[in-house]
Amino acid sequence: MERLYIKSATDAGNLTVNLLFSDNTAQTVDIGEFIRLHPHPQYNKYLDPRKFSRFTLENGNIVWGKNWDLIFPIEQLHAGTVV
Numbered sequence: 001m002e003r004l005y006i007k008s009a010t011d012a013g014n015l016t017v018n019l020l021f022s023d024n025t026a027q028t029v030d031i032g033e034f035i036r037l038h039p040h041p042q043y044n045k046y047l048d049p050r051k052f053s054r055f056t057l058e059n060g061n062i063v064w065g066k067n068w069d070l071i072f073p074i075e076q077l078h079a080g081t082v083v
Helices: 031-037 041-046 074-079
Strands: 007-011 016-021 024-028 056-058 061-064
Touching: 007 024, 007 056, 007 061, 024 056, 024 074, 031 041, 061 074
Parallel strands: none
Antiparallel strands: 007 016, 016 024, 056 061
16 A cells, blocks of 8 residues: 655644645645634644644644644545544
């Protein structure tokens, strides 16, 4: 089985992202819901839309912050939900 990774990611607004995976699956994932359900100073700053939109793709995954403050398992993103 080939390694699953994110090929592209765009900010979809309202703290959601559009993701395109290496298997050509596309998902829109609500990251804001996770942040609101799991309040933590490390995460809460990404409720600001400007900070949220500064994500990057690193090693095939979407991350927020220089030290990967926020990152999710690729399988959850592929399924369209983060726990």
